[in-house]
Amino acid sequence: MPSYLFQFEELAAFTHHVAPDTLFAFDLDGTLAPIVIDYGEAKVAKSVRSVLQRLMGLAKVAIITGRSRQDAIGILGFQPHLVIGNHGAEWPGRSSERRWELVQLCLKWRDRLHTALFYEPGIEIEFKGESLSLHYRKCEDPQRALVMINTAIDDLEPPPRTIGGKYVVNVVPAEAFGKGEALAAAMEELGCSRAIYFGDDETDEEVFRLARSDVFGVHVGKNDHSAATYYLNQQSEILGLLNSMVGILEAHCESESQCCDG
Ligand SMILES: [Mg+2]
Incomplete structure (x- = not known):
């Protein structure tokens, strides 16, 4: 502690x-x-x-x-x-060493998440290159939003590493x-x-x-x-x-x- x-x-x-x-x-x-x-x-x-x-x-x-x-x-x-x-x-x-394969993977994930979370108002998907952040601070029901986000992430291929935060879920390629x-x-x-x-x-x-x-x-x-x-x-x-x-x-x-x- x-x-x-x-x-x-x-x-x-x-x-x-x-x-x-x-x-x-x-x-x-x-x-x-x-x-x-x-x-x-x-x-x-x-x-x-x-x-x-x-x-x-x-x-x-x-x-x-x-x-x-x-x-x-x-x-x-x-x-x-x-x-x-x-x-x-x-x-x-x-x-020159930018991990373009990771950037490409995040772009693919972003499109999938956009489709999966399209009907959830307030969720913002931030594409940052080698990772994505899903913000849900502005959602009316943040707990429900988090469940929806986690469900959408479970469907991503290959499975990413996720890191939680304050009203944000970060999605990172496993090898980053x-x-x-x-x-x-x-x-x-x-x-x-x-x-x-x-x-x-x-x-x-x-x-x-x-x-x-x-x-x-x-x-x-x-x-x-x-x-x-x-x-x-x-x-x-x-x-x-x-x-x-x-x-x-x-x-x-x-x-x-x-x-x-x-
Ligand atoms: Mg911080």
């Missing part, structure tokens, strides 16, 4: 992990951006954006989101060192990279010997379940079933934590008098 981060011993352990060679990795929705009814309206607060940009001058910053990369970069309003989209499956600068694999690969790519990962959703549990001693997991929101070691009460607490991380890193810089970006 995760313990609340803003306590003496927990903060001491956390501070120990905050170093120039730490990868600071974040989910986007519900973590850096508050959850909104219309998923197209998500925004990162200016204050959060500016402290993230300061953080980028001191250490490596990555975003691992269920959204497409392009969508995520638009919401962030700046480009961190690494933005990985589609729950870990979509990487930058590898367009998940967030856990993506975080490990990101640490390697960016040359980081440890990571702190912040997330709020079921997809983020793949990272928390890695249970690596060099990965420090923080769940945004209290959830006794999370595999994360620590949690924050609410999304708004992320700003204070970001500010403290920047403060700790600046102190590192001063003590070593070899600051990265000055």
Whole structure:
């Protein structure tokens, strides 16, 4: 069961992990951006954006989101060192390696789901390339909508991996990279010997379940079933934590008098 981060011993352990060679990795929705009814309206607060940009001058910053990369970069309003989209499956600068067979499969699934869910008002099918998201937040009877969605997904061939979320079901090809694999690969790519990962959703549990001693997991929101070691009460607490991380890193810089970006 995760313990609340803003306590003496927990903060001491956390501070120990905050170093120039730490990868600071974040989910986007519900973590850096508050959850909104219309998923197209998500925004990162200016204050959060500016402290993230300061953080980028001191250490490596990555975003691992269920959204497409392009969508995520638009919401962030700046480009961190690494933005990985589609729950870990979509990487930058590898367009030649883009998993077109996965994109094709998702297109086929999208058409099938459109047909199957045509008479269910309120369900939105979002095609993101290497994955699909079925949103049902706007449905009059969300429970019924979820049953309909799961029934439609059961008919898909080949069977996809599904990841639940807050009023969303994500449909991912079975062979695609998940967030856990993506975080490990990101640490390697960016040359980081440890990571702190912040997330709020079921997809983020793949990272928390890695249970690596060099990965420090923080769940945004209290959830006794999370595999994360620590949690924050609410999304708004992320700003204070970001500010403290920047403060700790600046102190590192001063003590070593070899600051990265000055
Ligand atoms: Mg999230």
